[in-house]
Amino acid sequence: MDIVTRPRILVVGAGFAGVGCVRRLERRLAPDEASVTLVTPYSYQLYLPLLPQVASGVLTPQSIALSLRRSRKYRTRIIPGGAIGVDLKAKVCVIRTITDEIVNEQYDYIVLAPGSVTRTFDIPGLVDNAFGMKTLAEAAYIRDHVISQLDLADASHDPGERTSRLQFVVVGGGYAGTETAACLQRLTHSAVKRYPRLDPRLIRWHLIDIAPKLMPELGEKLGRSAQEVLRRRGIEVSLGVSIKQAGPHEVTFTDGRVVPTRTLIWTAGVVASPLIATLGAETVRGRLAVTAEMNLPGNDGVFAVGDAAAVPDQAKGEEGAICPPTAQHAMRQGKRVADNVIATLRNQPMQPYVHKDLGLVVDLGGRDAVSKPLGVELHGLPAQAVARGYHWGALRTNVAKTRVMTNWLLNAVAGDDFVRTGFQARRPAKLKDSEYTDSYLTPEQVRAHVEGAGPAQG
Numbered sequence: 001m002d003i004v005t006r007p008r009i010l011v012v013g014a015g016f017a018g019v020g021c022v023r024r025l026e027r028r029l030a031p032d033e034a035s036v037t038l039v040t041p042y043s044y045q046l047y048l049p050l051l052p053q054v055a056s057g058v059l060t061p062q063s064i065a066l067s068l069r070r071s072r073k074y075r076t077r078i079i080p081g082g083a084i085g086v087d088l089k090a091k092v093c094v095i096r097t098i099t100d101e102i103v104n105e106q107y108d109y110i111v112l113a114p115g116s117v118t119r120t121f122d123i124p125g126l127v128d129n130a131f132g133m134k135t136l137a138e139a140a141y142i143r144d145h146v147i148s149q150l151d152l153a154d155a156s157h158d159p160g161e162r163t164s165r166l167q168f169v170v171v172g173g174g175y176a177g178t179e180t181a182a183c184l185q186r187l188t189h190s191a192v193k194r195y196p197r198l199d200p201r202l203i204r205w206h207l208i209d210i211a212p213k214l215m216p217e218l219g220e221k222l223g224r225s226a227q228e229v230l231r232r233r234g235i236e237v238s239l240g241v242s243i244k245q246a247g248p249h250e251v252t253f254t255d256g257r258v259v260p261t262r263t264l265i266w267t268a269g270v271v272a273s274p275l276i277a278t279l280g281a282e283t284v285r286g287r288l289a290v291t292a293e294m295n296l297p298g299n300d301g302v303f304a305v306g307d308a309a310a311v312p313d314q315a316k317g318e319e320g321a322i323c324p325p326t327a328q329h330a331m332r333q334g335k336r337v338a339d340n341v342i343a344t345l346r347n348q349p350m351q352p353y354v355h356k357d358l359g360l361v362v363d364l365g366g367r368d369a370v371s372k373p374l375g376v377e378l379h380g381l382p383a384q385a386v387a388r389g390y391h392w393g394a395l396r397t398n399v400a401k402t403r404v405m406t407n408w409l410l411n412a413v414a415g416d417d418f419v420r421t422g423f424q425a426r427r428p429a430k431l432k433d434s435e436y437t438d439s440y441l442t443p444e445q446v447r448a449h450v451e452g453a454g455p456a457q458g
C-alpha cells in the first residue's frame with residue numbers, strides 16, 4: 001500500500017495516557033495500516049507520582065523522566081512542541097514547536113491526552129509567588145530553593161529574615177501536597193544537622209487545606225494515621241484553611257494568621273489542559289465530555305483520555321460518575337483508547353473503559369507511608385513496601401526501574417545529600433512561569449488560523 005494514503009493518527013501529550021496509547025498502537029498496528037504521530041514538548045514521559053522524591057533529592061530527575069525513544073517497537077514520529085488549538089471541522093491540530101514556529105498538522109484520528117495544569121484561584125499574589133509541583137523543572141527548582149533558604153538563613157544576622165526563610169507552606173492536602181510536605185520536611189530535618197548555627201526549632205512546615213480532612217480517599221482511620229505521622233514529624237496541619245493573600249515574604253491564611261515565609265508550594269488540585277477549551281466542545285468541570293469508549297460524541301475519530309477527559313466511571317455504577325484524575329486511570333485509558341482507534345480503523349465495535357480503582361499509596365518518606373491497596377489498610381513499613389513496589393512496577397522501562405531502585409538503595413545507605421546545584425538560580429520559576437497556560441488560542445483564533453493558513457501539512 002502507498003504509505004501516503006495511510007490514515008494519520010495524531011496523539012497529543014506524552015504522559016501516562018498518551019504514551020500508553022502510542023505504545024499500544026505501535027504494537028498492535030502494522031506499519032502500513034496507519035501512521036502514528038505524537039506531539040509533546042519534552043522527549044520523555046514524566047512519572048509524576050515520584051516527583052516529590054525528586055524535590056527532596058531521594059531520586060535524581062533523570063530517573064523519573066522515561067525516554068520516549070527507548071521502546072523496541074518505537075516508530076512514532078515525534079513533533080517537539082505543544083498543541084495550542086484543534087479545529088475539529090478541518091481536522092487540524094495547531095502546534096507551537098519548541099522553536100516557537102506555528103505548524104498545522106492534519107489528522108484522521110486524534111487522541112487528546114494533554115493532561116492537566118495546576119488549578120489556581122483568584123487569590124492576590126498567588127501565581128506570582130507560589131511554586132507548583134507539576135513539572136520536573138519545578139521539582140528541581142524547589143529542591144534548590146529549599147536548600148538555599150537554609151544557606152541564606154545560616155548566613156543571615158537578621159532574626160526576622162531567619163524566621164521567614166525557615167518557614168515553609170504547602171497548600172493542598174491531597175497525595176501530591178501531603179507527599180511534598182512530608183518528603184521536603186525530611187530533607188530539611190536531616191540537612192539542619194549540617195548547619196550548626198541554625199536552631200532546628202525555627203524550621204516549621206505548614207500543610208494546609210480548605211477541606212476538613214487530608215486525603216479523604218484514605219478513609220477515616222488511615223487519614224488520621226497519616227496526619228499523626230505528619231504531626232509527629234513536626235508538620236503543622238491546618239484543615240478548613242486556605243490562603244487569602246500571598247506575598248514574596250509572607251502568606252496570609254484565611255483564618256487570619258500571617259506566616260512569614262519565602263516558600264509557598266501550591267498543590268491544591270488540577271484542571272484540564274487549556275487545550276480542551278480550544279475545541280469549543282462540551283466539558284464537565286473543564287474536562288472534555290466523552291463517552292465510555294472515550295470518543296467525542298458527534299465527532300468520529302476524536303478521542304480524549306486521562307486528566308483532560310471526563311471519562312464515565314462505569315465501575316462505580318453511579319449516574320454521572322467520572323474517573324478521578326489519576327495515573328492509574330490515565331495509563332489504562334491510554335491502552336483502551338488505542339484499541340478503540342484500531343477498532344474504528346478496522347470497522348470493528350469499540351469497547352467501553354471499565355476499571356475498578358486499585359486503591360491509593362502515599363509515600364511520606366523514610367519508613368513512613370500509608371497505603372490502601374484493594375481496600376486493605378496499611379501503615380508504616382508494610383505500606384512503604386507496597387507504595388514503592390507499586391511505583392517500581394509501574395515504571396515503564398527497565399532503565400527507569402534500575403535508576404529508581406539504585407537511587408533508593410543509595411539513599412538508604414548514604415542518607416540525603418544537600419547539594420544546591422544553582423542551575424536555575426536566576427530563572428523565574430513561579431506558577432505563572434512554569435505551565436505556559438497563556439500560549440493557547442481561542443476557538444475563533446484556531447479557526448481563523450487554520451482558514452488563513454491554506455492546506456495543512458500531514
Ligand SMILES: Cc1cc2nc3c(=O)[nH]c(=O)nc-3n(C[C@H](O)[C@H](O)[C@H](O)COP(=O)(O)OP(=O)(O)OC[C@H]3O[C@@H](n4cnc5c(N)ncnc54)[C@H](O)[C@@H]3O)c2cc1C
Nearest residue numbers: 013015016017048049082083115306307325326327328330
Ligand atoms: C506530585 C504528583 C503526585 C501524584 N501522585 C499520584 C499517585 O500517587 N497516584 C496516581 O494515580 N496519580 C498521581 N498523580 C496524578 C497523575 O500523575 C495524573 O493523574 C496523571 O499523570 C495523568 O496522566 P495524563 O496522561 O492525563 O497526563 P500527564 O501524565 O500529566 O501527561 C500529559 C502530557 O502532555 C503534555 N502536554 C501538556 N500540554 C500539552 C500540549 N498542549 N500539547 C502537547 N503535549 C502537552 C505534558 O508535557 C505531559 O507530558 C500525581 C500527580 C502529581 C502532580
